[in-house]
Amino acid sequence: xxxxxxxxxxxxxxxxxxxxxxxxxxxxxxxxxxxxxxxxxxxxxxxxxxxxxxxxxxxxxxxxxxxxxxxxxxxxxxxxxxxxxxxxxxxxxxxxxxxxxxxxxxxxxxxxxxxxxxxxxxxxxxxxxxxxxxxxxxxxxxxxxxxxxxxxxxxxxxxxxxxxxxxxxxxxxxxxxxxxxxxxxxxxxxxxxxxxxxxxxxxxxxxxxxxxxxxxxxxxxxxxxxx
Amino acid sequence: xxxxxxxxxxxxxxxxxxxxxxxxxxxxxxxxxxxxxxxxxxxxxxxxxxxxxxxxxxxxxxxxxxxxxxxxxxxxxxxxxxxxxxxxxxxxxxxxxxxxxxxxxxxxxxxxxxxxxxxxxxxxxxxxxxxxxxxxxxxxxxxxxxxxxxxxxxxxxxxxxxxxxxxxxxxxxxxxxxxxxxxxxxxxxxxxxxxxxxxxxxxxxxxxxxxxxxxxxxxxxxxxxxx
DNA sequence: GGATTGTAGATTGTCGACAAAATACAGGTG
DNA sequence: CACCTGTATTTTGTCGACAATCTACAATCC
Numbered sequence: 001x002x003x004x005x006x007x008x009x010x011x012x013x014x015x016x017x018x019x020x021x022x023x024x025x026x027x028x029x030x031x032x033x034x035x036x037x038x039x040x041x042x043x044x045x046x047x048x049x050x051x052x053x054x055x056x057x058x059x060x061x062x063x064x065x066x067x068x069x070x071x072x073x074x075x076x077x078x079x080x081x082x083x084x085x086x087x088x089x090x091x092x093x094x095x096x097x098x099x100x101x102x103x104x105x106x107x108x109x110x111x112x113x114x115x116x117x118x119x120x121x122x123x124x125x126x127x128x129x130x131x132x133x134x135x136x137x138x139x140x141x142x143x144x145x146x147x148x149x150x151x152x153x154x155x156x157x158x159x160x161x162x163x164x165x166x167x168x169x170x171x172x173x174x175x176x177x178x179x180x181x182x183x184x185x186x187x188x189x190x191x192x193x194x195x196x197x198x199x200x201x202x203x204x205x206x207x208x209x210x211x212x213x214x215x216x217x218x219x220x221x222x223x224x225x226x227x
Numbered sequence: 228x229x230x231x232x233x234x235x236x237x238x239x240x241x242x243x244x245x246x247x248x249x250x251x252x253x254x255x256x257x258x259x260x261x262x263x264x265x266x267x268x269x270x271x272x273x274x275x276x277x278x279x280x281x282x283x284x285x286x287x288x289x290x291x292x293x294x295x296x297x298x299x300x301x302x303x304x305x306x307x308x309x310x311x312x313x314x315x316x317x318x319x320x321x322x323x324x325x326x327x328x329x330x331x332x333x334x335x336x337x338x339x340x341x342x343x344x345x346x347x348x349x350x351x352x353x354x355x356x357x358x359x360x361x362x363x364x365x366x367x368x369x370x371x372x373x374x375x376x377x378x379x380x381x382x383x384x385x386x387x388x389x390x391x392x393x394x395x396x397x398x399x400x401x402x403x404x405x406x407x408x409x410x411x412x413x414x415x416x417x418x419x420x421x422x423x424x425x426x427x428x429x430x431x432x433x434x435x436x437x438x439x440x441x442x443x444x445x446x447x448x449x450x451x452x453x454x
Numbered sequence: 455g456g457a458t459t460g461t462a463g464a465t466t467g468t469c470g471a472c473a474a475a476a477t478a479c480a481g482g483t484g
Numbered sequence: 485c486a487c488c489t490g491t492a493t494t495t496t497g498t499c500g501a502c503a504a505t506c507t508a509c510a511a512t513c514c
Contacts, residue, residue, distance in 0.1 A: 014298050014497065040466070050499045051466090052279070059286035071241050072466060072505055087380040090329070094321045102317070153314040157384055241467065267496070277469045278496090299475055299496060 015049050016056030022047075023057060027066045027077055028163070034079030038067065065160050080164065082222070089215035092161050095154055096142065097208035101200045103148035104193050111148045112194045115141060119183075119190050126179035134179050141186060145193060185210050242276050243283030249274075250284060254293045254304055255390070261306030265294065292387050307391060309449070316442035319388050322381055323369065324435030328427045330375035331420050338375045339421045342368060346410075346417050353406035361406050368413060372420060412437050 026032060038058065040051045047054070058075045061067040069075050103111070118141040125134035139162075146158050189206055192198040250270075253259060265285065267278045274281070285302045288294040296302050330338070345368040352361035366389075373385050416433055419425040 016497085017298065037465095039464090041464085052498055055466090056282070056286065056497090059283065059290070063286070063290045071244065074466070074506095084380070087378040090325055090378070091322065091380050091384070094325055095318065098317055098321055151314040151317070153311070153318050153388070157318070161380070243467085264495095266494090268494085279468055282496090283467095301476095301496070 014053065014056070016053035016060070019043075019047055019049065019053055019057040020060045023061060024064065024066060027061070032077045034077060036077045038075045038077065063160075064163060066163070084164070085215075085219070085222075088161055088164055089211065089218075092158070092165075093208045093211040093215065095158055095161070096146065096211055097204040097206075099146045099149040099151065099154050099158065100189065100193065100207040101204040102151055102154070103145040104198065104200055104203050106148060106150055107193060107196070111144065114144050115190055115193065118144065119186060122183050122186060126183045129179065131179065134182070138182070138186070241280065241283070243280035243287070246270075246274055246276065246280055246284040247287045250288060251291065251293060254288070259304045261304060263304045265302045265304065290387075291390060293390070311391070312442075312446070312449075315388055315391060316438065316445075319385070320435045320438040320442065322385055322388070323373065323438055324431040324433075326373045326376040326378065326381050326385065327416065327420065327434040328431040329378055329381070330372040331425065331427055331430050333375060333377055334420060334423070338371065341371050342417055342420065345371065346413060349410050349413060353410045356406065358406065361409075365409070365413070 023038075032038070040054050043054050044051060058067060058069060061075075062069050066078060067075050068078055118137045121137040122134055122141065125131075125137060142162070146155055149155065189203070189210065192203045192206060250265075259265070267281050270281050271278060285294060285296055288302075289296050293305060294302050295305055345364045348364040349361055349368065352358075352364060369389075373382055376382065416430070416437065419430045419433060
């Protein structure tokens with residue numbers, strides 16, 4: 001008998017995990033003010049569950065870096081500071097560079113096709129000047145080569161680091177970078193990834209530089225916003 | 228009035244955190260067989276606490292990468308495979324390289340003194356052929372420049388990556404063979420870190436290469452052990 | 455007025471009990 | 485004998501209640 005895998009997963013997911021997903025989305029969308037305490041009793045009323053699954057959810061959120069748990073004080077939504085961003089990007093730059101390098105070594109036809117598809121989507125979004133769509137496919141493009149590295153340590157760390165930048169999604173919406181220029185950089189990255197003769201080290205530097213440049217632009221953008 | 232922050236932290240530490248510390252040490256020392264399930268009821272009897280703090284402890288252990296929690300199945304001690312080590316080292320190599328680079332930019336007299344002290348301790352341990360002592364000071368040496376990077380993202384990630392047990396268990400045996408060589412590498416790293424005119428990129432490469440070489444030696448050592 | 459202390463309310467920490475799911479195993483069936 | 489199937493046992497998931505701690509604020513003291 002055939003079964004709907006997704007619904008089974010959903011059934012198997014404990015209450016705590018479902019609440020985690022809802023809270024994760026809420027935090028990323030900025031529905032909580034930074035530094036705000038998540039009161040167990042309040043959330044208990046909202047979700048209609050006891051405190052046990054809530055406390056499980058808090059621990060998972062802490063692992064994802066979205067909240068900070070202070071013993072006997074409470075669970076607080078993390079505020080992302082300027083320094084957090086400055087700390088985050090250099091790490092991401094090196095690890096995504098490494099991911100690209102390892103992905104190149106393990107490249108196969110399917111991954112190339114997947115990357116090509118997202119690249120085409122980015123191209124179309126850039127031509128039609130649809131930033132939201134562009135950044136979505138841009139994010140998926142990066143996810144694909146990160147997964148293709150098959151390095152679980154890398155995949156896990158970057159999952160968390162990239163989630164933080166999502167936190168700033170609302171900022172990105174108004175962040176108008178030259179989409180065509182960004183597309184060309186990724187076209188270059190794609191061509192190197194798809195070329196078996198390309199040099200791993202060169203790919204690593206290419207991706208690392210791309211993120212460092214994006215970081216610089218982003219910081220400058222934030223500074224103009226803050227004034 | 229001045230207060231000892233650390234002791235306050237300890238008093239405030241909830242049962243779950245104390246249990247976490249005990250279980251962390253037990254896992255790192257290999258007192259659980261790999262893949263073994265941590266049964267809540269059994270640990271309940273051992274520690275004389277209810278299941279709530281145990282479940283909290285499991286979540287913290289999961290965050291540290293020491294166990295894996297599978298919903299409705301249980302909490303299992305992670306087995307470290309050959310692939311885990313292969314995934315871990317390239318990441319560590321790049322991130323410790325980055326940490327050294329950032330530490331160099333923020334170097335001050337106290338940090339130089341701290342590094343010098345550990346380096347001297349490594350020298351003495353190498354001369355007296357005391358691998359255990361050498362490994363300890365080597366680990367502290369790395370911790371100092373990682374902390375000196377003042378990059379909290381880096382510090383947190385490297386704390387987890389460096390925790391993994393196999394490295395702890397075996398490293399001092401490997402270093403037995405070339406303590407003096409290892410000392411000279413760190414003397415070189417120290418001199419560059421302490422020199423304000425040294426090039427950041429050079430330091431990054433130096434530390435990265437050191438870990439990659441250590442990784443290669445470690446893998447070869449493991450292969451001889453496995454046979 | 456400013457600092458200290460005491461108290462009430464709010465909030466997290468821990469517990470034991472029950473529910474739900476996974477597992478182990480015995481018995482049946484082809 | 486291999487394969488189901490139902491049942492008993494084990495184990496995790498959730499709950500409500502109580503204890504310990506923290507917080508806010510008013511009363512007190514200097």
